[in-house]
Amino acid sequence: MMTVIDAFVAKVIELGDYTEQDALYLFNRILALVGEVSGNPDSQSKPLIDLKEDLLDLAVANGKVGALLEERDSLGAELMNFITPIPSKVNENFWETYEQSPEKAIADFYALSQRNDYIKLVAISKNIAFKTPSKYGDLEITINLSKPEKDPKAIAAAKLMKSSSYPKCQLCMENEGYQGRLDHPARANHRIIRLPLGDEEWGFQYSPYAYFNEHSIVLNTQHVPMVISQKTFEQLLDIVDLLPGYFVGSNADLPIVGGSILIHNHYQAGRHVFPMEVAETVKSFTFKGFERIEAGIVNWPMSVLRLTADSKADLVALAEQIRLAWRDYSDSKAEIIAYTGDTPHHTITPIARRKNGRFQLDLVLRDNHTSPEHPDGIYHPHADVQHIKKENIGLIEVMGLAILPPRLKDELLEVEKYLLNQYNEIADYHKNWADQLKDEHPEVSPENVQEIVYQAVGHTFARVLEDAGVYKNQADFMRFVESIGIVEV
Known part of the structure; x- marks a missing residue:
């Protein structure tokens, strides 16, 4: 029965530079990273990134990696490095293609950066x-x-x-291929x-x-x-x-x-x-x-x-x-x-x-x-x-x-409840704003409250930019x- 490693290896061969002759080598290298595995009939149809997450779950269960997100990310980047050409090859491919079509060279590099999970599409x-x-x-x-x-x-x-x-910061060239650590992101699959x-x-x-x-x-x-x-x-x-x-x-x-x-x-x-x-x-x-x-x-x-x-x-x-x-x-x-x-x-x-x-x-x-x-x-x-x-x-x-902080996801839900006179835990610093919204929108209802709050956030962002205007x-x-x-x- 096919294991998740077998399925991952098949995808690596399909999407990367390896061939069928490399299958056993790839299996063994990945086995060393994630540990023993049993068969899984659902693995064959999964996308590569989903298979990577399954391998990370396996590695945590086998004690090959810690459960912290940073630890998982480090191994995850290493796994996705299998489908990522080495930097010299990525650059060679880019500039060879660029001579014929700059647009295609850019599109190919962008596609690689998504395919190898460097661009975190799920997140x-x-x-x-x-x-x-x-x-x-x-x-x-x-x-x-x-x-x-x-x-x-x-x-x-x-x-x-x-x-x-080392590296001095997250923008340094030395990040290319860096394994990562708890206080610095994993970059094994990073290319520049x-x-x-x-x-x-x-x-x-x-x-x-x-x-x-x-x-x-x-x-x-x-x-x-x-x-x-x-x-x-x-x-x-x-x-x-x-x-x-x-x-x-x-x-x-x-x-x-x-x-x-x-x-x-x-x-x-x-x-x-x-x-x-x-x-x-x-x-x-x-x-x-x-x-x-x-x-x-x-x-x-x-x-x-x-x-x-x-x-x-x-x-x-x-x-x-x-x-x-x-x-x-x-x-x-x-x-x-x-x-x-x-x-x-x-x-x-x-x-x-x-x-x-x-x-x-x-x-x-x-x-x-x-x-x-x-x-x-x-x-x-x-x-x-x-x-x-x-x-x-x-x-x-x-x-x-506007790039607004994640705290607003939950905080704005509390503002919505406040506007609807429901039990809420609205933050004190939102209350004056919420009272103003109540006065401006007597028509507020469960159907329109999110739109009212979201548009008010947008209007506040316009004020933010006006404040920043000299x-x-x-x-x-x-x-x-x-x-x-x-x-x-």
């Missing part, structure tokens, strides 16, 4: 996602349930481990495409817990900190040439307004049209010396300058001029402060794309200074909306896709634009 499917209409267009909301929360046992065990600085950017070598990989279609990361092969500079604009525009159909953007490089990993320079890319991309320009102008570039302010809650041109070099030059101007720009009327002593407060979140054959850069102005009234940041979600979102507003959210009106924004120099109409 991602647990996310709650919906859209909310706003005056800026439809905003996208995701309650992130894909990343499992740490088991207290794993946290305690990790504290007892000898500390390690080497990507030339100017005179530097970068890496191109997919995100294990994707927030949008083909969510990928382009990372510096050296462990160097995030920085926004002229080279950033050059590299972003080169990437949209190298990866057709993809947008690419960078988190800002300062605390509060920056991303979660400021210690390793990287960009995020993918094949997704974000709400900000379809937002229209509400005020157009031309910068002096850059008459071939279309420029304007975008109808968006954050402060966005959009530049569109045929020439990458022109865009880079103007973007750098704007970055340098914003770095040192202060305006007391608009509560804009460039420095506190020698501490800088201004930077940019840049996003690049191809649009109708032309190059386009969106430059989002960021300011991270604080005040006694707003100790978390004047341009950070204010206290009255932090019951929904208190984390930094990074690149993805800047573009109109300019609250066009007149103040135009003072900065005019300081750079525009052609008078």
Whole structure:
């Protein structure tokens, strides 16, 4: 009778580079990892990833691996490594295909990253996602349930481990093939495409817990900190040439307004049209010396300058001029402060794309200074909306896709019960908001309560973005634009 190992081996031969001659070898290597197994008539029809989970259950039962999620993931990645070509082969396949069709090379690498369970499709499917209409267009909301929360046992065990600085962070090249440990994710099935950017070598990989279609990361092969500079604009525009159909953007490089990993320079890319991309320009102008570039302010809650041109070099030059101007720009009327002593407060979140054959850069102005009234940041979600979102507003959210914490899944159910006057355990920090919803929606019923709460969450996210927007009106924004120099109409 076929065992789960036999079924897994058959799938590995079907999907990977092994042949039937390798069947016994594969069986024995997997047997060594998971332990003895009996026949299972249901195994033959199962998908590869389901078979992998069965093997993990077997390994736990046989004492070959611990039951903690991190321990299972480490063995799971090792099992999926059997269908994953070695890095040199993955790169060779990518670039050979790229010469004929860049689109197919990208599609093949994406398919591999899903097939070998590096992209956690099962986990991602647990996310709650919906859209909310706003005056800026439809905003996208995701309650992130894909990343499992740490088991207290794993946290305690990790504290007892000898500390390690290898790899230095989760974006380092050294993650490729890394076995993983309780405090660092397993990466045995991880592969990175080497990507030339100017005179530097970068890496191109997919995100294990994707927030949008083909969510990928382009990372510096050296462990160097995030920085926004002229080279950033050059590299972003080169990437949209190298990866057709993809947008690419960078988190800002300062605390509060920056991303979660400021210690390793990287960009995020993918094949997704974000709400900000379809937002229209509400005020157009031309910068002096850059008459071939279309420029304007975008109808968006954050402060966005959009530049569109045929020439990458022109865009880079103007973007750098704007970055340098914003770095040192202060305006007391608009509560804009460039420095506190020698501490800088201004930077940019840049996003690049191809649009109708032309190059386009969106430059989002960021300011991270604080005040006694707003100790978390004047341009950070204010206290009255932090019951929904208190984390930094990074690149993805800047573009109109909210990544909300998993706590909201259960908390919003309690809000729904509160609105329906049912017994509930609503969190105190949601109560004022819930009372307001009660007043606004006397028509609430069991049939519509979830939609009412979800749309209210979306409206709160619009407020979050407004809080993060540096300019609250066009007149103040135009003072900065005019300081750079525009052609008078």
